Amino acid sequence: MDILLSPQLLAAALITGVLYALISLGLNLIYGTMRLLNVAHGDLVMIGAYIAFIVFSLFNVGPLVSMFGAAVICGGLGWFAYKSIFQNLLSNSQILARLEENSLLLFFGISVVVQNLVILFFTADRQGYEYLSAIVEIGDVRLTGARLAVLIVGSVISIAAVLYLRFSLFGLAMNALIQNRDASAVVGINVDRVQMFSLIIGFGITGLAGALISVLEPITPVMGFPYTMSAFVVIILGGLGNLWGGFLAGLLLGMLEIFGVAITGPEWRSVLVYGIFIGILIFRPQGLLGRGKIAR
């Protein structure tokens, strides 16, 4: 059991956890404000990673710069998705009643199209690049420069985003929408605008996270799906629409995954993530921090 106390493992868990927190923040905004089940969420991670990879191979510019480009491009995709599909759907009250399930099928279709387009253009092969691969030692912990950078940048951005959404006027409007969509329209919030920016920010943050992830793991067209799953685990764990809860749940899932794999072995990773996911859905669908009983 010595292995569980090693700071090395703790650092790995923090890196994974911070990335989960960042990705699930985007999903939380989209689900919270619009009740859209974005099962293509992980594909934004994939797109962000490909953008960072392309920028690096063409211009030799690292992900710490290109991540902003990834955020802008993915945010643009969010704007496009809102204008082309969801603005209409959300203003139609008949469709709104079944929107959760329909949005899931829609995003599922989008996910399949996006993944296969990427395979057509970049093949299904793994891609990757070397960046800041020198080892940095902090006390007992040895990390590559890239992983350290991801840890720092990821923490700063996710904490800044949570604080901004908690205290700015726009963040308050977004929170109001998460709590009660109808009432926020009554008190004069421009629901349409807030929804559009939720989608843009949600997509943008996730694309940024994808650019960071591109230095940590091989880039493939199907790399996104595990992140979709993890992001759903996190927002359900933390309570839907609860941004702080989601941040903490992201760190928690990172710990569970890294320590769980350290105990059992790498082939159990998917089983762990899916097992936690299924267990939570079945036993605590209201989240760990949530209250209230959900009847059968």
Add this chain to the structure above:
Amino acid sequence: MNNSSNSLRFIGIGAVIAIFGGLSGFASEYMLGIGFTLFMYIALAQSWVILSGMTGYISLGHVVFFGSGAYVFVLMWGLVPVWLGVALSGLVVGIGALIIGYPVLRVRGPYFVILSFGLAELVKNLVLINEARMYMSLRPVFGAPSLAQLYIAMLVLAVAATGLTYWVRRSRFGAGLRSIREDEWAAETIGIPVARLKLIAFALSGIVPAMVGAIFIMRSGIFQPGDAFNPIVSFTIVTMAIIGGSDDAPGPLLGVGFLVILQELLWANWPEIYMIILGILLISFVLFAPSGIYGWLSANISRSKKNAA
């Protein structure tokens, strides 16, 4: 509809089935292969409709039944007679569905949809780990029955699944299932045993896919967890049922016919294009024709009949 037109219809359906069956005697391997795929997806899509079409509990992981059936069958391969093995795999998976169905079906709405996908991936990974532990990355299946026999078996399953959907749609049981789709709370309030009905539908919708999986493994001659639990199968089933219309037996037939042709043309050489078209079709039908080809046709036909009268 009067009795004579009804019996005419049954004679017609019987004749079509007999013709398909008779083809096994002299059709080429290639044609039999296409027929096999066609019947396989008819059986799968009809089974999906019993659960997801009727109750609205959309399953994105229906391949879990297919793959589990194949796995159970392959574990029994050589130990029991072939067709007994097929029946047993249906039985084992059906019982398994009854057991896991109880907790799984407590999860409602969109969460069930995600859960169904997660469950299929979980089972796939467990099977992968188990196979790795037994040093089996793939299991060959030697000495399977001929393609003509497998074709007939698949035809039987397709007919059985279609008949089952047809019957469920018109039975008291099916009415209960559809009340769950419309409003589960209200259904429960007026005394419909929703939990039991859902559970039975879940098990029913798993038995045929398990047997289909077993027969499919004999056709492909090899069991690989990645193939047997391929999410593309789930995705194809859902798209077929939604494109065709998932409220009654004719819907999936239309959707399957359409997509099997597409699959035959594209999957082998351009799998990405096939998937992209599938995705676009799914998106378009959800947005513009949520009741599918059959729903659209029957709405238009009843309207034109009304206009004529």
